Amino acid sequence: MADYKYENIKIDIEDGIAFVALNRPEKRNAMSPALHYEMDEALPRLEFDPNVKVVVITGAGGNFSAGQDLQKFFRELEKNPLERSKAASAANRWRWERLYNFSKPTIAMVHGYCVGGAFMQLLGCDFAIAADNATFSLSEVNWGILPGALVSKVVADMVLPRHALYYACLGEPFNGKEAARIGMVNSSVPLKKLKPAVINLAKRLMSKSPAVLKATKQAVRHCRTMDFYQSYDYLAAKGQAIKVGDAEDSYNTGLKQFLEEKSYKPTFQPFKLKRGAATQRKKKAK
């Protein structure tokens, strides 16, 4: 099993689920340049680690993240534009490009504080579950900047414009229940049920064909900015592309298990994964 040793993040892999925790608890997991570089390095490793099926982004010590480190990311880099540019690139890449395009499902597990720049990884993840008593805040307006990088954009894309304007302009904190009500997270649960709820979701995701799941999450994400005709075209091509290299040969396996074997009902559950089904079929055909 790969060895993930970092100073500012902590990675534990349990039964296919990688729990990736920002690990500066004494600073409420505020994100320093060093933390960004580590996350930027770790995520592609996890993407290609066969022991990892789902990635959970969270924070150590009871908090998700207090946003960018106001000392190390802002003040200390003010007079060092080169370093600032490098740190911002790494920060944006892992929190958005890497998570948004991640080939495995990703879940944000939110407890404690989730502030400012932390909304990028919150919304970069495919799913989010929060503790009822988590504290969310778009605090930027309270200390003199706007929600930058992509925060304004991704918040406005995720929730109704009224909610985005309200919380971005007022900078008032809101809890996990409110985050669920406005669609910022999928659900909120009592704190002690948070990890079990995340594991339950991860297990349900792991019961699906990875190839079909990957294509489905990309389809839903990318079609949002396409018109109808682009979407027809993209989805048809994507549908064909799934079949290439799909270890489960999902289309044929799913149909066979329903039509011939009558072993499951697609309305309620996925077909039973049989690893290497496509390879076996090819061998038989030879």
Ligand code: ACO
């Ligand atoms: N940047 C740098 N240091 C931070 C940050 C941060 N974002 N958040 C907390 N810390 C540090 C504090 O300075 C303090 O350090 P110290 O022990 O050396 O004095 C330590 O973490 C603990 O913070 P406290 O404020 O003492 O903890 P408390 O639990 O009372 O409050 C809270 C936590 C509410 C998160 C508060 O620290 C806070 O408001 N932080 C700022 C959050 C913020 O606005 N982040 C930036 C968003 S904008 C952006 O990300 C682009």
